Amino acid sequence: xxxxxxxxxxxxxxxxxxxxxxxxxxxxxxxxxxxxxxxxxxxxxxxxxxxxxxxxxxxxxxxxxxxxxxxxxxxxxxxxxxxxxxxxxxxxxxxxxxxxxxxxxxxxxxxxxxxxxxxxxxxxxxxxxxxxxxxxxxxxxxxxxxxxxxxxxxxxxxxxxxxxxxxxxxxxxxxxxxxxxxxxxxxxxxxxxxxxxxxxxxxxxxxxxxxxxxxxxxxxxxxxxxxxxxxxxxxxxxxxxxxxxxxxxxxxxxxxxxxxxxxxxxxxxxxxxxxxxxxxxxxxxxxxxxxxxxxxxxxxxxxxxxxxxxxxxxxxxxxxxxxxxxxxxxxxxxx
Amino acid sequence: xxxxxxxxxxxxxxxxxxxxxxxxxxxxxxxxxxxxxxxxxxxxxxxxxxxxxxxxxxxxxxxxxxxxxxxxxxxxxxxxxxxxxxxxxxxxxxxxxxxxxxxxxxxxxxxxxxxxxxxxxxxxxxxxxxxxxxxxxxxxxxxxxxxxxxxxxxxxxxxxxxxxxxxxxxxxxxxxxxxxxxxxxxxxxxxxxxxxxxxxxxxxxxxxxxxxxxxxxxxxxxxxxxxxxxxxxxxxxxxxxxxxxxxxxxxxxxxxxxxxxxxxxxxxxxxxxxxxxxxxxxxxxxxxxxxxxxxxxxxxxxxxxxxxxxxxxxxxxxxxxxxxxxxxxxxxxxx
Numbered sequence: 128x129x130x131x132x133x134x135x136x137x138x139x140x141x142x143x144x145x146x147x148x149x150x151x152x153x154x155x156x157x158x159x160x161x162x163x164x165x166x167x168x169x170x171x172x173x174x175x176x177x178x179x180x181x182x183x184x185x186x187x188x189x190x191x192x193x194x195x196x197x198x199x200x201x202x203x204x205x206x207x208x209x210x211x212x213x214x215x216x217x218x219x220x221x222x223x224x225x226x227x228x229x230x231x232x233x234x235x236x237x238x239x240x241x242x243x244x245x246x247x248x249x250x251x252x253x254x255x256x257x258x259x260x261x262x263x264x265x266x267x268x269x270x271x272x273x274x275x276x277x278x279x280x281x282x283x284x285x286x287x288x289x290x291x292x293x294x295x296x297x298x299x300x301x302x303x304x305x306x307x308x309x310x311x312x313x314x315x316x317x318x319x320x321x322x323x324x325x326x327x328x329x330x331x332x333x334x335x336x337x338x339x340x341x342x343x344x345x346x347x348x349x350x351x352x353x354x355x356x357x358x359x360x361x362x363x364x365x366x367x368x369x370x371x372x373x374x375x376x377x378x379x380x381x382x383x384x385x386x387x388x389x390x391x392x393x394x395x396x397x398x399x400x401x402x403x404x405x406x407x408x409x410x411x412x413x414x415x416x417x418x419x420x421x422x423x424x425x426x427x428x429x430x431x432x433x434x435x436x437x438x439x440x441x442x443x444x445x446x447x448x449x450x451x452x453x454x455x456x457x458x459x460x461x462x
Numbered sequence: 463x464x465x466x467x468x469x470x471x472x473x474x475x476x477x478x479x480x481x482x483x484x485x486x487x488x489x490x491x492x493x494x495x496x497x498x499x500x501x502x503x504x505x506x507x508x509x510x511x512x513x514x515x516x517x518x519x520x521x522x523x524x525x526x527x528x529x530x531x532x533x534x535x536x537x538x539x540x541x542x543x544x545x546x547x548x549x550x551x552x553x554x555x556x557x558x559x560x561x562x563x564x565x566x567x568x569x570x571x572x573x574x575x576x577x578x579x580x581x582x583x584x585x586x587x588x589x590x591x592x593x594x595x596x597x598x599x600x601x602x603x604x605x606x607x608x609x610x611x612x613x614x615x616x617x618x619x620x621x622x623x624x625x626x627x628x629x630x631x632x633x634x635x636x637x638x639x640x641x642x643x644x645x646x647x648x649x650x651x652x653x654x655x656x657x658x659x660x661x662x663x664x665x666x667x668x669x670x671x672x673x674x675x676x677x678x679x680x681x682x683x684x685x686x687x688x689x690x691x692x693x694x695x696x697x698x699x700x701x702x703x704x705x706x707x708x709x710x711x712x713x714x715x716x717x718x719x720x721x722x723x724x725x726x727x728x729x730x731x732x733x734x735x736x737x738x739x740x741x742x743x744x745x746x747x748x749x750x751x752x753x754x755x756x757x758x759x760x761x762x763x764x765x766x767x768x769x770x771x772x773x774x775x776x777x778x779x780x781x782x783x784x785x786x787x788x789x790x791x792x793x794x795x796x797x
Contacts, residue, residue, distance in 0.1 A: 154701065155699060155700060155701050155702075158701055159698060159699055162698065259632050259633070261633070262632055262633025262634065263632050263633055263634045263635075264631065264632045264635070291633060293633055294632070294633060296599065296654050296658065297594055297597055297598050297599045297629070297654075298594070298596065298597025298598055298626060298628055298629060299597065299598045300598075300599070304658070304661070304703075305657060305658070305661040305696065305705060305708075306692075306693075306696050306697075306699055306700060306705060307654055307657050307658075309692070309699060310657075310685070310688045310689065310692045310693055310696075311650065311653045311654060311657065311681060311685060311688070311689075312650075313688075314681065314684075314685055314688065315646065315647075315650040315681065318646045319631050319632075319642055319646060322640060322642050322645075322646065323631065323639070323640070323642075326639070326640040342688075346646060346649065346650065346681045346684060346685070348684065348734070348735070349649075349681060349683065349684030349735045349738060349739075350645070350646060350649055350681070350735075351729075351730075351732045351734065351735055352729045352730025352731065352732040352735070353645050353646070353648075353649070353677075353729075353730065354645065354646075355730070355732075356730045356757070356758065357641075357644070357645045357730070358641075358645055359758070360758070361640065361641050361645075362641075363494060363497065364490060364494055364641055364644060365490060365641060366489065366490050366493055367490075368639075370640060370641060373640075394686075394687045394688075395686075395687025395688065395690070395691045395692070396687065397686045397687040397690075399683070399686065399737065399738045399741040399742060400683070400684045400685075400686055400687070400738055402734065402737065402738065403684060403734045403735055403737065403738040404684075406734040407734060422691070423691065423694070423695070
């Protein structure tokens with residue numbers, strides 16, 4: 128079976144050097160990325176890819192949240208550096224890398240729309256977005272020109288979780304404890320951001336926008352009962368906002384928008400949630416992805432375990448091919 | 463098949479009157495509960511129960527968060543009023559109700575431990591706790607005497623989500639929008655609170671404490687890959703806390719604690735997440751529950767749909783009986 132890995136992470140050299148020099152790069156983020164050589168060492172990364180037959184990667188930057196590293200004066204240049212670096216790696220290694228997603232300077236919304244347009248014209252196969260910008264939402268009107276650009280391109284958004292530790296676990300606390308913010312908070316914020324894309328009417332305004340949610344939809348498929356029945360009752364719990372009016376003004380049932388999103392298989396190689404997630408989104412809306420190299424082996428671990436889980440599933444040949452490579456071909460524009 | 467419904471909601475009369483008179487009861491909470499008569503009308507509630515053969519309910523109060531309704535001077539009396547009211551309803555209707563859980567005044571920790579002791583001696587079959595108290599955490603040392611009382615009793619905690627709207631969706635916002643706080647935030651906070659029970663070492667200190675998490679574990683089963691592999695790497699992302707040291711000082715692997723928790727089937731009658739959740743916790747740790755009467759029909763809807771989903775699953779007779787009533791019998795002390 129051919130596999131196109133739709134969502135995995137790599138930092139091209141010029142960008143990686145700049146990252147390490149940034150204030151955050153000299154602290155936790157730097158500590159984390161330095162410890163995973165396949166995240167920036169191209170030779171090593173190629174060797175990881177070569178372990179798997181008929182397998183290529185669509186590269187995404189290490190993390191899309193460049194707004195955590197630099198201010199809005201610098202991020203436009205840094206996004207360009209990252210995107211051109213990824214383009215070069217892909218162009219130079221077509222047997223390993225089938226394409227790449229571009230990042231945009233979300234703390235500078237006008238520049239974000241511009242960089243998306245430039246990168247997509249330059250061959251980027253998707254735009255990678257974090258679910259928040261410096262912890263704040265991404266459904267505000269200042270970002271709608273960006274979504275218009277992406278919708279027009281026909282290429283998808285790759286939505287990566289971004290919840291910051293400054294989002295505490297409970298009222299009255301200053302920050303999240305025990306890395307709960309990333310372990311649980313990331314897939315939670317994925318669900319939150321998908322919801323906000325619906326209720327802010329981004330999806331009604333840009334109905335052809337394709338949003339691929341990392342980690343198989345975050346928390347959404349498991350909360351199927353709630354995003355259907357509970358959102359159907361939106362307004363019953365609230366009196367200070369007209370949420371019933373909002374719900375009725377949407378073009379579709381809230382649940383139907385959730386089913387229209389796309390998702391990838393990057394859930395660290397577990398089986399029962401994979402069955403649940405594929406059942407929710409359907410084979411037309413799921414893309415194989417590994418999240419390489421964030422496994423314990425720092426490279427091949429999740430590729431191997433995710434392929435093994437997919438091989439263990441009872442799927443029709445048609446469904447399997449769509450998930451493993453055909454959806455990626457169509458959405459990314461890859462042969 | 464016999465069914466004992468482990469987690470569903472009812473407000474006994476005296477307590478319900480007090481709730482409506484409380485400041486919050488005169489606003490959103492009052493609006494919400496008044497609209498669901500089977501939540502407080504005993505005759506109507508009995509008729510809901512009678513629709514299902516060989517089916518009884520273990521009653522829990524409408525919501526455990528009495529700290530949102532009254533200050534710490536009043537909640538001890540209000541908890542007593544609620545618990546004695548539930549005891550009376552159960553005693554007077556043994557064919558409909560197999561038992562009840564008690565609430566405790568969590569905004570008054572010393573009184574909470576005392577009321578738990580009193581209610582359990584008086585026959586309460588469980589203690590219902592919210593995942594937060596006025597939005598704050600429940601793993602602080604002030605609550606440990608309560609957990610000691612509950613562990614000693616052998617009866618379980620029924621853990622109900624409680625995330626408040628004051629927990630915003632993103633940094634820089636004042637409150638959650640679009641009821642995301644309850645639709646997605648509730649199962650998220652369930653996962654957060656289970657995590658905090660582990661990492662605060664409540665579970666190491668009270669290893670026989672049984673925690674039944676409402677809504678089939680919140681978000682935990684779907685995040686199986688993260689609560690295993692990501693928590694195994696706890697400490698790698700953080701430099702200002704010694705989370706690696708904390709992880710190594712735990713008696714078990716973080717993942718094993720999650721597997722030791724219990725969960726109920728109250729997920730609004732959907733099938734794929736049910737399979738995923740039962741796979742995660744195992745038949746010994748799942749209890750049938752409906753969340754009655756919070757369905758669109760305001761009573762029988764989730765009972766019917768949850769039974770239908772369970773009947774559609776391929777389970778051994780042994781596993782099915784455990785889930786449907788035997789685990790409840792053992793944990794609640796019901797014949």
